[in-house]
Amino acid sequence: MGKLLVEDKTIVTPGEELAEGMDFLPAEGTFRDKDKIISSGLGLINVNGRVIKTIPVAGRYIPEKGDTIIAKVTNILMSGWILDIDSAYSAVLSVKEAKDFIRRDADLTRYYNIGDYIVTNIVMVTSQRLVDASMKDPGMRKLIGGRIIKVNSHKVPRIIGKRGSMVSMIKQATDCSITVGQNGLVWINGSPENEIIVVETIKKIEQEAHISGLTDRIKTFLEKKTNKKINIEKVE
Amino acid sequence: MNNQQKDHILNFFEKGIRFDGRKLDEYRKIKVEKGFSGNAEGSARVTIGDTIVLAGVKLSVGEPYPDTPDKGTMMINAELMPLSSPDFEPGPPAIQAIEIARVVDRGIRESGAIDTKKLCIKKEEKAWSVLIDICTLNEGGNLLDASALAVVAALQDTKMPSYNGKTVDYKKKTKETLPLNLKKMPTSCTVSKIGNYFIVDPTSEEEKKVEARLTIEVEEDGTLCALQKGGDKPLTAEDIDKMVGIGIEKSKELRKFL
Amino acid sequence: MSYTKRNDGRKFDETRSIEAKAGVIKRADGSAYFKMGKTVAYVAVYGPREIHPKFLQNPKKGKLRCYYNMMPFSSMGDRVRPGANRRAKEIAMVTEKALLPVVNLNDFPNSVVDVFIELPQTDAGTRCAGICAASMALADAGIPMNGMVAAVSMGRVDDKLVVDLDYSEESYEDGTVADIPIAIVSGTEEISLLQMDGELSRDELKQSIEIVKKACSKIDKIQRDALKKKYEVKNE
Numbered sequence: 001m002g003k004l005l006v007e008d009k010t011i012v013t014p015g016e017e018l019a020e021g022m023d024f025l026p027a028e029g030t031f032r033d034k035d036k037i038i039s040s041g042l043g044l045i046n047v048n049g050r051v052i053k054t055i056p057v058a059g060r061y062i063p064e065k066g067d068t069i070i071a072k073v074t075n076i077l078m079s080g081w082i083l084d085i086d087s088a089y090s091a092v093l094s095v096k097e098a099k100d101f102i103r104r105d106a107d108l109t110r111y112y113n114i115g116d117y118i119v120t121n122i123v124m125v126t127s128q129r130l131v132d133a134s135m136k137d138p139g140m141r142k143l144i145g146g147r148i149i150k151v152n153s154h155k156v157p158r159i160i161g162k163r164g165s166m167v168s169m170i171k172q173a174t175d176c177s178i179t180v181g182q183n184g185l186v187w188i189n190g191s192p193e194n195e196i197i198v199v200e201t202i203k204k205i206e207q208e209a210h211i212s213g214l215t216d217r218i219k220t221f222l223e224k225k226t227n228k229k230i231n232i233e234k235v236e
Numbered sequence: 237m238n239n240q241q242k243d244h245i246l247n248f249f250e251k252g253i254r255f256d257g258r259k260l261d262e263y264r265k266i267k268v269e270k271g272f273s274g275n276a277e278g279s280a281r282v283t284i285g286d287t288i289v290l291a292g293v294k295l296s297v298g299e300p301y302p303d304t305p306d307k308g309t310m311m312i313n314a315e316l317m318p319l320s321s322p323d324f325e326p327g328p329p330a331i332q333a334i335e336i337a338r339v340v341d342r343g344i345r346e347s348g349a350i351d352t353k354k355l356c357i358k359k360e361e362k363a364w365s366v367l368i369d370i371c372t373l374n375e376g377g378n379l380l381d382a383s384a385l386a387v388v389a390a391l392q393d394t395k396m397p398s399y400n401g402k403t404v405d406y407k408k409k410t411k412e413t414l415p416l417n418l419k420k421m422p423t424s425c426t427v428s429k430i431g432n433y434f435i436v437d438p439t440s441e442e443e444k445k446v447e448a449r450l451t452i453e454v455e456e457d458g459t460l461c462a463l464q465k466g467g468d469k470p471l472t473a474e475d476i477d478k479m480v481g482i483g484i485e486k487s488k489e490l491r492k493f494l
Numbered sequence: 495m496s497y498t499k500r501n502d503g504r505k506f507d508e509t510r511s512i513e514a515k516a517g518v519i520k521r522a523d524g525s526a527y528f529k530m531g532k533t534v535a536y537v538a539v540y541g542p543r544e545i546h547p548k549f550l551q552n553p554k555k556g557k558l559r560c561y562y563n564m565m566p567f568s569s570m571g572d573r574v575r576p577g578a579n580r581r582a583k584e585i586a587m588v589t590e591k592a593l594l595p596v597v598n599l600n601d602f603p604n605s606v607v608d609v610f611i612e613l614p615q616t617d618a619g620t621r622c623a624g625i626c627a628a629s630m631a632l633a634d635a636g637i638p639m640n641g642m643v644a645a646v647s648m649g650r651v652d653d654k655l656v657v658d659l660d661y662s663e664e665s666y667e668d669g670t671v672a673d674i675p676i677a678i679v680s681g682t683e684e685i686s687l688l689q690m691d692g693e694l695s696r697d698e699l700k701q702s703i704e705i706v707k708k709a710c711s712k713i714d715k716i717q718r719d720a721l722k723k724k725y726e727v728k729n730e
Binding site: 145146147148189192193195196199 | 241243244245247248251253255256257
């Protein structure tokens with residue numbers, strides 16, 4: 001016997017009792033205390049059959065292996081670059097992990113200089129949170145021009161959408177290049193008027209990420225702002 | 237700041253808009269709330285866009301300065317509270333805070349906005365001390381203008397406490413206001429230069445790209461009562477004249493909030 | 495003359511009116527506003543972030559660091575000189591201890607979560623208001639927490655036990671006063687802050703704790719409602 005104590009897809013607070021009964025299984029963001037399942041932070045409760053988890057709605061980015069992020073170069077060493085990834089932890093990009101082959105005595109600032117933004121992958125995170133980055137994969141590059149905005153890293157999946165559908169829709173409507181880092185940094189490049197629409201749209205997604213019907217609302221919003229009809233089939 | 241990002245912002249300026257869609261000479265939404273504190277003799281909370289600054293006025297009775305025995309005293313202190321930005325650290329006031337306090341102080345002192353002669357209680361012995369504190373609550377750019385506006389609004393909000401000749405009774409507030417000369421009350425407008433463009437009210441992001449800035453404090457009739465140039469790059473005489481013109485123009489708008 | 499009626503007409507077990515709001519300081523990772531009667535506390539949380547100086551790092555888990563400050567114009571009476579003083583440091587320390595039981599920083603080795611408490615207006619009960627706001631701000635920042643903390647000052651004014659002392663009661667001159675700030679952890683109802691100033695009997699202490707548990711349970715609901723309210727959609 002089990003009973004859900006809160007409504008699914010609502011915001012729950014730390015220590016709040018989510019369900020009682022041994023039938024339920026506590027997953028991420030929850031823990032069991034005797035016969036109750038309890039939230040271990042502020043989040044959106046998600047019930048899938050017997051599995052209860054919470055999706056975080058706030059919190060700074062925690063680096064994970066495999067993430068593609070946007071990082072800022074903050075320091076240059078003999079062996080590589082130190083990156084600010086907007087987390088409690090900085091990342092290291094060693095010379096051998098840079099995009100192109102770099103000679104031993106090359107001037108590293110000619111590749112990535114302090115203040116430059118790059119798209120890079122996280123390849124390792126140790127238990128002490130030492131983070132290694134690499135730019136070997138295709139698509140990794142230094143970002144030229146454009147502007148960077150910061151969003152809540154937990155909202156990134158909604159901004160990207162299923163198989164990139166949300167961000168593709170925004171790109172189609174505004175003709176802007178957009179790169180979304182898993183760490184919540186977003187690069188936008190296009191005409192000034194369109195960039196402003198992109199920023200407004202992304203902020204709207206951030207605020208309404210936890211409310212259903214988001215894709216349709218954003219589609220309507222974009223069509224109104226750009227006076228363009230958006231073709232969903234064209235969106236890959 | 238990265239040169240490419242600076243070029244990108246200039247693309248925007250060329251079209252007469254900024255990253256947040258504002259015009260170059262447009263302030264964000266301004267809100268002035270007087271009297272948020274029941275304990276201070278005067279207080280005001282100013283919001284400009286995301287920037288929030290609190291100012292409070294405390295009055296006490298003390299000895300006048302020996303070189304001005306018939307005048308009351310004024311002191312302004314500013315703190316960039318660590319609560320308001322990830323870049324502010326706890327500890328004694330940073331140089332940025334000291335600059336804000338001193339620039340705002342000069343505007344009020346030099347304009348004669350407070351009639352300090354009327355603050356004298358007994359020549360050489362007793363005079364009112366006006367102690368003003370600026371505390372930032374959220375750093376969103378343009379702390380100086382927000383602080384200056386908050387201080388003036390707090391002074392306008394101030395009511396004198398009762399004084400029986402010996403002690404101040406803070407619990408008994410009178411209806412008497414500070415002796416202020418409203419026409420002299422300064423408004424502050426900081427004009428910033430990025431590339432060849434002038435903007436007002438920069439966001440924190442824009443502030444990082446500012447090359448030079450000029451804070452202009454103006455009385456009601458357009459008389460300048462304080463100036464402060466900041467930033468690493470120098471300004472030409474033409475720049476300064478243009479910036480002063482923008483400052484005087486904008487101060488008319490800001491004055492409406494007092 | 496014994497204290498038969500409270501100065502502001504409240505019942506003996508009644509707290510002052512409370513106002514709570516989450517997310518009031520945009521630059522912060524989490525923030526809250528908590529007002530109890532005339533005492534107002536703002537709290538901003540920054541973190542997890544890199545800790546300076548480095549020797550304070552704990553390789554096993556993140557550190558919680560609290561700061562408490564009354565703004566110079568916050569009290570009725572003389573201006574409060576700015577700068578850390580011994581009272582502020584002690585309050586910061588007990589605040590940290592009050593919050594630690596609910597906070598889980600195991601995922602953030604070598605980093606710090608900074609909690610800044612500022613009071614623009616005070617009328618006694620400042621450390622309690624600070625703790626209530628801090629608990630909300632930590633949740634708002636997405637810090638993993640298995641509960642929340644509420645706190646209120648119990649008092650003995652003459653022979654009466656009263657909840658949430660205001661300044662007039664704290665400085666009551668017609669009899670003796672004991673000031674007992676207490677913080678309660680939600681769920682377990684354990685006590686994470688207990689201080690006492692004045693004289694109190696063992697029995698009065700026992701009673702005080704029971705009365706505070708009830709008051710804190712009400713405060714707990716206000717804190718949670720405020721956190722959830724932030725995520726309600728404002729209809730455009």
